[in-house]
Amino acid sequence: YIFFIILLIYILIIYEILKYFKNKKFYILIYIFLSFASLLTIKFNSTIFYKFNLMITIIVSFDIFSYLIGSVLGKTKIMRNISPNKTLEGLIGGVIFSIIISLVYCIIFEKKIDFLLIIFLILIIISSFLGDVIESTFKRINNLKNSSELLLGHGGFFDRFDSFLLSLVTFSLLSKIL
Numbered sequence: 001y002i003f004f005i006i007l008l009i010y011i012l013i014i015y016e017i018l019k020y021f022k023n024k025k026f027y028i029l030i031y032i033f034l035s036f037a038s039l040l041t042i043k044f045n046s047t048i049f050y051k052f053n054l055m056i057t058i059i060v061s062f063d064i065f066s067y068l069i070g071s072v073l074g075k076t077k078i079m080r081n082i083s084p085n086k087t088l089e090g091l092i093g094g095v096i097f098s099i100i101i102s103l104v105y106c107i108i109f110e111k112k113i114d115f116l117l118i119i120f121l122i123l124i125i126i127s128s129f130l131g132d133v134i135e136s137t138f139k140r141i142n143n144l145k146n147s148s149e150l151l152l153g154h155g156g157f158f159d160r161f162d163s164f165l166l167s168l169v170t171f172s173l174l175s176k177i178l
Contacts, residue, residue, distance in 0.1 A: 010036050012157040013165075016148040020156075023141050031134065035165040038172035048175055050109065051120070055171050057105050058124045059163045062098035063132075069093025083136040095125055116178050123174060124167055131166030135159065 010032065017028050042048060070090020079086045102121050106113050135158055139147065147156030154160045 006039065009157060009161055012150060013147075013161065016150065016156050016158050020144060020148050021138065021142045024138065028138050031138075032165065035168050038169040041172050042175055050111065051175065052171065054102060054105060054120075055124050055167060056164075058098050058102050058121060059128045059167055061101040062094045062125055062128050063163055064094075065097035066090040066094030069097075079133065079136075082133060082140055091129065094129075098125055120174055120178055123170055127167045127170035128163040131163045134166060135162035 013032055014029065017025060017032065021028055042052070044052070066086075067090065070085070070087040070093070073089045073093070074085075074087030076088040077084060077086065078088050078091065099121055103113060106117065111117075135147075139145070139159075145155075147158035150156050151160055
């Protein structure tokens with residue numbers, strides 16, 4: 001069932017792109033296709049499922065704490081033209097808290113914390129941030145504030161799942177080498 005929910009999310013993202021984006025639509029669709037194709041290459045088993053849930057934990061905690069800390073403490077803008085509300089303080093806070101929460105997750109599930117895990121955490125955080133920046137760039141090119149109004153208060157499906165799209169590509173590659 002999870003696969004069909006994820007498939008529905010991709011379909012809704014593609015719908016938003018086809019309906020609301022006018023410029024560079026081909027490149028945006030290639031980006032979405034690359035993400036979906038990467039998802040299809042993941043061979044799920046108990047180890048991969050654990051790491052997949054860890055990836056989700058990393059992304060969600062990074063997004064939440066980047067927003068919260070950036071809203072409260074953020075003063076240093078880092079991307080004025082692409083995503084004007086992103087601050088250095090939010091980025092640093094998101095990184096710190098997502099690492100802490102991810103390490104707690106590993107402790108709770110009695111998983112080994114080693115150098116490879118730290119590399120995994122850092123690469124997923126970087127791809128999460130870059131996925132958000134890529135989506136924001138596509139919106140700016142199309143003069144859009146939100147990808148749609150399909151998810152009221154969240155900016156649309158592309159907005160809500162932007163950090164996951166590139167992270168899935170990274171996860172797919174990492175699951176084959178780590």
